[in-house]
Amino acid sequence: MLIGIDDTDSQHGMCTTYLGAVLKTALERQLRENVRLHLVRLNPTIRFKTRGNAAVGITTQSSCGVKDIVQAHIEDMACLHDENTHPGAVFIDRDTPPLDIQHFSHEAIRRELDISYAVKLIERNNVDFLAYKKGRGLIGALAAAGATLGKEDHTYELITYRYAQNHKKQRYINRESIYRADKVTYPYTWDTIDHKNSAIVFSPRSQDPVLYGIRGDDPYHVFAAHSKIISEPYEYMVLYVTNQGTDKHVQHEQIDALTEGCSYALTGTITTAPWAIEGGHIFFQIGEQQRTLRCVAFEPTKQFRAAVRKLCEGDRVVVQGSFIKDCLHLEKLRVVELQDQFKGINPMCCNKRMKSRGKGKGFKCVRCKTIKRHSDTQDIPITREIELGTYEVVPSARRHLAKPLIRDRCVRHPIFPSR
């Protein structure tokens, strides 16, 4: 049976992945079989979203009593009192999801879908479900149950959960052990530490049940990293198969065909060189066939902005990010071609640089008094400080779905992974 669950958490606590971990234990006890979990990240920019916008999928062999167990756990654990929490769960009694639900799942990662679309598919396929309050969680639940991660690029996240009595206390994880875990398993695990900013990325600071999550390419390296971590005891440890770090939210489009709230990779030429605004956010504009698009690298993207700042008018780039309020919020930048840049210097005479006679008035030789026109300025090429290749935001600013460049380590063009 394929089970999908979403929207059980709130801004103040809980976490749908925690419900998944608790349910795995409960279902395994009841069904006497191994239960598999997966984690589907949905379109990161939609308006109504849970923290991180994750939905949980559970796969079981048997379906006996499954719905009752799921129902009891949602009613016990979901933040039903929170005005923004509207849980939903679906139960598809098949091994693989129907094609129209698989399609729905793909769409939910890229677009903003309406609940009526989910309800239509639930009715058409005779899918059993649970919906609470406005039931908005049905969208994510159906997307999770309809995901076919095994057939596509996927990654893993091992998540540990704290004992309830510790939730209000400060987390204890030995810092050195995190560095050791990262060192022995990178690049097969990633986003554990943001080295440039000395920030621990794999552990939340908020009061939620997650102790830490290790993200990686395969279970072997994820468990190897986990084995190095010294921390407070944890109540649950689960391995999620996930679409995190796969760029599944990104569509390849032309500048004139963008929809608000979707994520894109777009090719263009810099038409306005980068400029900074207060707060350290860097903007620039690209153009392609008479259309222009503003792009921004926000302050939290940190060192990524250093690459952005070095762009010049005329450079060819591929920009990637979410299109929000008519502006592309950058996740990645690929520099495809650099436009030669020149700076004008005064011409030579009598083996010396001539003196300027003032703006637009030409030059004069201090020795022989020759005068030359302003247009005689010599253009010399400037050495560009940026290299061709792909740049990305720092790990602490990365969206869950965004593919870390280090996962592209076998591509032909140069990459500059942020770590």
Ligand SMILES: [Zn+2]
């Ligand atoms: Zn001269």
